[in-house]
Amino acid sequence: MTPSSPHDKSxxxxxxxxxxxSVLGLIFLMPYIWMISVSLKPLDEVWRASMSLIPQTFxxxxxxxxxxSEVPIxxxxxxxxxxxxxxxxxxxxxxxxxGYALAKLNFRGRETLFAFVMLGLLIPAHVPAIxxxxxxxxxxxxxxxxxxxxxxxxxVFAIFMFRxxxxxxxxxxxxxxxxxGLGEWSIVWRIIVPNxxxxxxxxxIFSVVAHWNDLFWPLIAVSGxxxxxxxxxxxxxFRTEEAGDDFGALMAAATITTIPLVAAFLxxxxxxxxxxxxxxxxx
Amino acid sequence: MAGIVLDRIEKSFGETRVLKxxxxxxxxxxxxxxxGPSGCGKTTLxxxxxxxxxxxxxxxxxxxxxxxxxxxADRDVxxxxxxxxxxxxxxxxxxxxxxxxxxxxxxxxxxxFLGRLVSGTGARRAAIREEVAQAAKLLSIGHLMERxxxxxxxxxxxxxxxxxxxVRHPKAFLMDEPLSNLDxxxxxxxxxxxxxxxxxxxxxxxxxTHDQAEAMTMSDRVAVMLGGNVLQFGSPRxxxxxxxxxxxxxxIGSPRINILAGEADGEGQVSVAGxxxxxxxxxxxxxxxxxxxxEHLTLAAQGIAVTVGHVEFLGSEVLxxxxxxxxxxxxxxxxxxxxxxAAPSRQALTVAPLAGRxxxxxxxxxxxxxxxxxxxxxxxxGGTQPRRPEAAHV
Numbered sequence: 138m139t140p141s142s143p144h145d146k147s148x149x150x151x152x153x154x155x156x157x158x159s160v161l162g163l164i165f166l167m168p169y170i171w172m173i174s175v176s177l178k179p180l181d182e183v184w185r186a187s188m189s190l191i192p193q194t195f196x197x198x199x200x201x202x203x204x205x206s207e208v209p210i211x212x213x214x215x216x217x218x219x220x221x222x223x224x225x226x227x228x229x230x231x232x233x234x235x236g237y238a239l240a241k242l243n244f245r246g247r248e249t250l251f252a253f254v255m256l257g258l259l260i261p262a263h264v265p266a267i268x269x270x271x272x273x274x275x276x277x278x279x280x281x282x283x284x285x286x287x288x289x290x291x292x293v294f295a296i297f298m299f300r301x302x303x304x305x306x307x308x309x310x311x312x313x314x315x316x317x318g319l320g321e322w323s324i325v326w327r328i329i330v331p332n333x334x335x336x337x338x339x340x341x342i343f344s345v346v347a348h349w350n351d352l353f354w355p356l357i358a359v360s361g362x363x364x365x366x367x368x369x370x371x372x373x374x375f376r377t378e379e380a381g382d383d384f385g386a387l388m389a390a391a392t393i394t395t396i397p398l399v400a401a402f403l404x405x406x407x408x409x410x411x412x413x414x415x416x417x418x419x420x
Numbered sequence: 421m422a423g424i425v426l427d428r429i430e431k432s433f434g435e436t437r438v439l440k441x442x443x444x445x446x447x448x449x450x451x452x453x454x455x456g457p458s459g460c461g462k463t464t465l466x467x468x469x470x471x472x473x474x475x476x477x478x479x480x481x482x483x484x485x486x487x488x489x490x491x492x493a494d495r496d497v498x499x500x501x502x503x504x505x506x507x508x509x510x511x512x513x514x515x516x517x518x519x520x521x522x523x524x525x526x527x528x529x530x531x532x533f534l535g536r537l538v539s540g541t542g543a544r545r546a547a548i549r550e551e552v553a554q555a556a557k558l559l560s561i562g563h564l565m566e567r568x569x570x571x572x573x574x575x576x577x578x579x580x581x582x583x584x585x586x587v588r589h590p591k592a593f594l595m596d597e598p599l600s601n602l603d604x605x606x607x608x609x610x611x612x613x614x615x616x617x618x619x620x621x622x623x624x625x626x627x628x629t630h631d632q633a634e635a636m637t638m639s640d641r642v643a644v645m646l647g648g649n650v651l652q653f654g655s656p657r658x659x660x661x662x663x664x665x666x667x668x669x670x671x672i673g674s675p676r677i678n679i680l681a682g683e684a685d686g687e688g689q690v691s692v693a694g695x696x697x698x699x700x701x702x703x704x705x706x707x708x709x710x711x712x713x714x715e716h717l718t719l720a721a722q723g724i725a726v727t728v729g730h731v732e733f734l735g736s737e738v739l740x741x742x743x744x745x746x747x748x749x750x751x752x753x754x755x756x757x758x759x760x761x762a763a764p765s766r767q768a769l770t771v772a773p774l775a776g777r778x779x780x781x782x783x784x785x786x787x788x789x790x791x792x793x794x795x796x797x798x799x800x801x802g803g804t805q806p807r808r809p810e811a812a813h814v
Binding site for chain 1: 467492493497499501502504508518519523584
């Protein structure tokens, strides 16, 4: 066995850093912890002036029971999954070849094109919302999954990110593939994509989190009682129509909607961090 | 097997002219090296032969077919890259099979599940596996077939890259510094193995390297490139013994050639470092550069006076780094250990070039012929026999 003293020493040396990271982590997690705490409290305790993290009486059954019985939360989660999956599939289908072309193909105007992509990064999603709404209204596709998915199918951020990732891949790999008889499409799907999993996973998490939690666009594109409501929109319906000021139940609904994300993140965590490191996005 | 003909290839990247009209012709089945310092255009030339780069002007033909405008995949040549360029996500077997799969199976047959439904796919896949196994056997990598490139050593990756190239029996192999990522001992072994492999399969091979020793030891013919031009194209012996220009002389040979200041007088009589040589440069007067290989300098009673600096004992030979006293130019002598032992002094020596081994270059750098070399050098003719270490001890 190797002596444990060097290990102990490094632990002592790491203590200040670990302490700082723990404190920061706790600060970032606080809203989430508070949400869970409130979701477990009965209503009178929520409004009490004294703050306590641990509920004095647990109202788990009442709050979560209300959510599960009064709103189709399962339906909302399913909608969220369909919309997020649809968006992600299209984003990858467009961004992977585009990123490859911008990183590795030589064609006239490539840099200009890339400059436009970068400009696209500067435009907030809210700016084209009204024109899109009008266009969708006139084509009659409001209140469909298509309306929820279509505006997000091309992610400028994804194109940018994959381009950076592919640039780091050696040119020789692509030259070898060309010599071996692969066309450009075969190169993308047989050589590039299988080697882009870390980046793709990282992007998938960004994308899914963003669209799972997105309230803005679903609120515009979907109206009515909400067969198409995504989780975030569902929580809003619940607040205004069912729960009123029942914050315990509201927080219970919010907690339920975050569970799939937390689970997905924990599963993909390792690849996610790999991807961020490899694309150089790490600050 | 096919010859390769390059006709006045020109290529520029932006303002930089990388190739300035290169014409070369490689015999079918020969082993050719393109050698030169980095930035001389050798890799660009190789990539133009491969079809990975398009020449601005000029034509490439392989096996008598003009392939100038044809894409890399259709030229039927294989390339081995410096960093091997193996597909990291595929096993060794898949890496080697890919060129055959892409060529022999249709898009439908290559599809993951549908492919199996097409009749004949199975047989064709089996044939590919068989050929891959044969190539693997040739390179003794049969036991690595299930591994991925990340699990292989540098030498093994190199073999897999070679395997991927030979498996489809291309018309020519193009190799871009394939040994430069290997350690010295392995590089030496792989050199010999590459030459053996070339002998066995006999495919025209174009080998790019900046290492002149590699080029000299492996090739049938060597093209020495500098600044986008081919300075000389000949057998290793020709470029060593009869370099066309002073740059070729400087680049080929290790340790490098000694260049001394020389002069041809009104009658063309050539002197080096102020010492008459008895050689005549016809129709030439004025300043010359005289090249002498380190092994062609011997210790002599009369001749060029030098001061000894640093001495390297290498076992089979001794390298003496000296300074010529008159002009101050640096000299390297390669002596047999016995000759160095017998030297009259460890500091100040006189050396004389072997007769007939002087190379003279005009001020532009082109080699000029010397005549009268058979009349022997008058340097050292004053009584003492010049020592000829290589004659005595090699």
